[in-house]
Amino acid sequence: xxxxxxxxxxxxxxxxxDPRTRWIFLFSIILAxxxxxxxxxxxxxxxxxxxxxxxxxARIEWKDVRRAFLSIFILVFFIVGLNAMLxxxxxxxxxxxxxxxxxxxVVTVSKAWFAIVQIMRMLTMAFLAIPIPYTMDPNIYGTxxxxxxxxxxxxxxxxxxxxxxxxxxxxxxxxxDAQRARGYELExxxxxxxxxxxxxxxxxxxxxxxxxxTGEEVIDAMDLRAFGTARRSWLKELHxxxxxxxxxxxxxxxxxxxxxxxxxxxxxxxFVPEFFTRLVTG
Amino acid sequence: MNDKSTWEFGTRQVVYxxxxxxxxxxxxxxxxxxxxxPAAGNVTFRPAVAVLIFFAVAYxxxxxxxxxxxxxxxxxxxxxxxxxWNWSLGNGLMGMIPxxxxxxxxxxRARADILKAVGWGTLGIIVGMLFASLxxxxxxxxxxNTALVGYFVxxxxxxxxxxxxxxxxxxxxxxxxxxxxxx
Numbered sequence: 001x002x003x004x005x006x007x008x009x010x011x012x013x014x015x016x017x018d019p020r021t022r023w024i025f026l027f028s029i030i031l032a033x034x035x036x037x038x039x040x041x042x043x044x045x046x047x048x049x050x051x052x053x054x055x056x057x058a059r060i061e062w063k064d065v066r067r068a069f070l071s072i073f074i075l076v077f078f079i080v081g082l083n084a085m086l087x088x089x090x091x092x093x094x095x096x097x098x099x100x101x102x103x104x105x106v107v108t109v110s111k112a113w114f115a116i117v118q119i120m121r122m123l124t125m126a127f128l129a130i131p132i133p134y135t136m137d138p139n140i141y142g143t144x145x146x147x148x149x150x151x152x153x154x155x156x157x158x159x160x161x162x163x164x165x166x167x168x169x170x171x172x173x174x175x176x177d178a179q180r181a182r183g184y185e186l187e188x189x190x191x192x193x194x195x196x197x198x199x200x201x202x203x204x205x206x207x208x209x210x211x212x213x214t215g216e217e218v219i220d221a222m223d224l225r226a227f228g229t230a231r232r233s234w235l236k237e238l239h240x241x242x243x244x245x246x247x248x249x250x251x252x253x254x255x256x257x258x259x260x261x262x263x264x265x266x267x268x269x270x271f272v273p274e275f276f277t278r279l280v281t282g
Numbered sequence: 283m284n285d286k287s288t289w290e291f292g293t294r295q296v297v298y299x300x301x302x303x304x305x306x307x308x309x310x311x312x313x314x315x316x317x318x319x320p321a322a323g324n325v326t327f328r329p330a331v332a333v334l335i336f337f338a339v340a341y342x343x344x345x346x347x348x349x350x351x352x353x354x355x356x357x358x359x360x361x362x363x364x365x366x367w368n369w370s371l372g373n374g375l376m377g378m379i380p381x382x383x384x385x386x387x388x389x390x391r392a393r394a395d396i397l398k399a400v401g402w403g404t405l406g407i408i409v410g411m412l413f414a415s416l417x418x419x420x421x422x423x424x425x426x427n428t429a430l431v432g433y434f435v436x437x438x439x440x441x442x443x444x445x446x447x448x449x450x451x452x453x454x455x456x457x458x459x460x461x462x463x464x465x
Contacts, residue, residue: 001310006359027326034421038425044422080432083425083428087425087427117420120425121422125422127366132359133358133359133365138359153295153296157296157300157352158300158303158352159300160296161307161352164300164301165304165356167304168304172312185381193443194443197327197447198451204309204332204448204452205452207452207453208305208333208336208452209459211301212340213463214458215298215301216463217365219294219297222293256403264458
């Protein structure tokens, strides 16, 4: 068993961006859609296209993201989308417009359009979030958070967690092999769910207990080197390039534009466009 | 529970926060990919949650918060899901709440202490998963019913089952290891 990161170096515009830029841009878009509560397709659709474009620019292969997308599509289309179409809850009250023509059963034109807008809105955020593990080097998470203002200790915890990962993955492999040698059949866990979870204990307990012992040794080593007594310096340096300023500027502009459009001009509320009503009602 | 020891954030908390996060990530990934447990409806069972709550109960709220937040980030990253801040923060809260009981646990083998840990763990699961589910109302624009029935209930039930089963086993094993180590 090999625990591998989804990250692979690719020579793409997305990977040349400073990791801080990626986080700031992601949060700008999330905030732009959520703080002023944007439900207008004229704003959401261009953002959807933008995030889809950035996703394709990351050049991640479909086989890598297939599993993640399958789960997200099931959630977005079946749990959220169907609920929005049948009940129209979650969005603004105008979705429940009683004068909206009924398409079938309880589904109205308004609810159907709302489902489409909501799915598009959620996918806009998902297309920006999914590429992160595939395109951001795990070795610079700690430095990134430090340079974004997070404390030394928290940033070091992040850094250390990523470094511990291969060790514990190896411990898990060794434990699995050792238990198999004793007749433990991981592939054939039998019984109900309670019994199956109980039978995972011989696998989980040794790894966790070994890690607590390892922890004490690491604490001693760090204390001997006076960890936490002064500000830390960080080996990796991060520098903004012009492209980073452009992306941060774009993210902030989108956020401000959404706020100004909604609160200054009243644009951004939910409404059903004429073309959709004509299309579905014939 | 607000004394200095509960909220202390030194080398010990940094190291066990990192270890908890790495284990939470590895076990989340293992049960997602390596040996998936059967799901009941949309309730999934993640044994990693019991490990998270154990670290919180043993080492305090900072360890629980960091292990939950970073561990969820690692688990989602390894499984290729992306990054969802509200679910990471919800997992952090799920670790932080049971960590508040750290000073009240004196014997990891005692029935009363195990019950306390399971009780606070359950509270942590409720608060953490409720936070993550309800913030989806603002982030995803879903309604209260979907947040509760579609998101919270499955997450709560799955996490509760693994905690009730595995947390006592982890605590009893830890008591033996701690006794042998002498600290």
